[in-house]
Amino acid sequence: xxxxxxxxxxxxxxxxxxxxxxxxxxxxxxxxxxxxxxxxxxxxxxxxxxxxxxxxxxxxxxxxxxxxxxxxxxxxxxxxxxxxxxxxxxxxxxxxxxxxxxxxxxxxxxxxxxxxxxxxxxxxxxxxxxxxxxxxxxxxxxxxxxxxxxxxxxxxxxxxxxxxxxxxxxxxxxxxxxxxxxxxxxxxxxxxxxxxxxxxxxxxxxxxxxxxxxxxxxxxxxxxxxxxxxxxxxxxxxxxxxxxxxxxxxxxxxxxxxxxxxxxxxxxxxxxx
Numbered sequence: 001x002x003x004x005x006x007x008x009x010x011x012x013x014x015x016x017x018x019x020x021x022x023x024x025x026x027x028x029x030x031x032x033x034x035x036x037x038x039x040x041x042x043x044x045x046x047x048x049x050x051x052x053x054x055x056x057x058x059x060x061x062x063x064x065x066x067x068x069x070x071x072x073x074x075x076x077x078x079x080x081x082x083x084x085x086x087x088x089x090x091x092x093x094x095x096x097x098x099x100x101x102x103x104x105x106x107x108x109x110x111x112x113x114x115x116x117x118x119x120x121x122x123x124x125x126x127x128x129x130x131x132x133x134x135x136x137x138x139x140x141x142x143x144x145x146x147x148x149x150x151x152x153x154x155x156x157x158x159x160x161x162x163x164x165x166x167x168x169x170x171x172x173x174x175x176x177x178x179x180x181x182x183x184x185x186x187x188x189x190x191x192x193x194x195x196x197x198x199x200x201x202x203x204x205x206x207x208x209x210x211x212x213x214x215x216x217x218x219x220x221x222x223x224x225x226x227x228x229x230x231x232x233x234x235x236x237x238x239x240x241x242x243x244x245x246x247x248x249x250x251x252x253x254x255x256x257x258x259x260x261x262x263x264x265x266x267x268x269x270x271x272x273x
Contacts, residue, residue, distance in 0.1 A: 003173045008222075010176050014088075014114060015219070016226045019183075022235060024083035025244075027108060029072050029100070030090035033062060034219050037227045039086060040235050041244065042067040043075065047261065066239070066257040070264040073099030077107045081244045085111035092116055092129045095201050097142050098192045105187040113140065113182040113190075120178040122150040124158070124167050128207040130196040133180050140182050144194030148203055 018038050020026055028039035035042050042065050070076050072087075073096045085108035091097040092115050104111055118132035127148035134141050149155040158164055171178055182188060196204075239257045242250040249264075 007172075007175060011219075011222055012226055014179075014181065015223060016230070018084065018086075018112070019110070020084045022232070023237065025081070025235065025239065027077070027082040027085045029085060029087045029104070030093075031067070033216055034223070035064060036086045036088070037223050037230075038234065039065065040239060041065065041082070041257065043070055043072060045069065045071055063259060063261055065259055066262065067260070068262045068264065073103055075103050075107055076246055076249055076264045077244050078246050079106055080109065082108040083110070084108055087111065088114040089116070091142065092121075092131045092133055093204065095130065095196060097131065097190070101188050101190045110185040111183075111188070113180075113184070113188060115140070115142075115180050117178055117180050118143075120171055124164065124171060125149045125151075125155055126207070128204045130201060130204050135180050135182075136191070138189055140180060140188065140190045142190065142192050144192075144196045145200065146197070148200065148207075 016037065018026070018036070020038065025041070026036070026039045027041050027043060028036045029043050031039065031042040031044050044067060047067075047069055068076065072090065072094065085104050087100070087104060091100060091113065094100055115131075115133040116126075116129065118134045121129060121132065125148075130145055131142040132145060134143075158167065182190075241255045241257055241262075242252065244257070
């Protein structure tokens with residue numbers, strides 16, 4: 001099998017295939033610049049220009065569907081509001097992955113988690129990541145990092161030698177080895193070890209993007225092409241705001257969700273913008 005065919009099959013399996021029906025409700029957590037094609041609702045905490053590095057360098061998040069600006073560890077959604085939740089390359093960034101996992105299991109009955117695999121991440125490290133992720137049997141194990149880089153000396157060598165792109169190309173040639181994929185029902189099997197220091201969390205949030213705009217454009221184009229025969233699988237029935245919100249946040253207005261940002265605040269409840 002050629003590397004191109006292997007890459008396309010991997011992309012299709014991870015980003016296109018999804019075990020839901022046309023009426024199922026799908027949530028994408030940390031949707032960024034490349035929300036899942038089947039997602040009906042998006043959630044992302046960092047939408048403004050000050051967090052462009054956590055996306056692909058864009059000055060602001062693209063709003064292509066109803067988008068909730070809220071903490072993934074304290075979602076404004078009702079218990080069991082969704083049939084499926086996608087959480088791709090998010091858990092390695094958050095200070096409280098156990099809280100996010102608990103919330104995913106609360107608001108959805110099944111889902112998909114994807115994170116970078118620890119050994120690969122240690123070769124080409126990213127200061128925006130807070131956790132080393134690996135599989136132990138069927139359990140996703142997340143171990144807190146104690147420094148921005150696994151080996152600062154090696155990272156300086158890679159940077160000064162200008163070989164980061166070459167290394168990334170070699171590792172991406174078999175992308176499935178770079179990641180850990182978990183499809184779950186009921187509750188994800190995740191074990192969290194340790195906790196990153198506050199200064200490491202601050203540094204991760206301030207770190208520059210490791211995404212490449214060209215790669216993201218290719219991913220969006222591939223998604224468009226590969227989903228052409230699946231467009232009929234998109235949910236077409238309107239989604240009511242009160243149907244997805246926690247009971248204490250419901251308005252009773254019968255308002256359908258729209259393509260806009262919904263911001264949740266402790267003092268004001270839910271607002272739109």
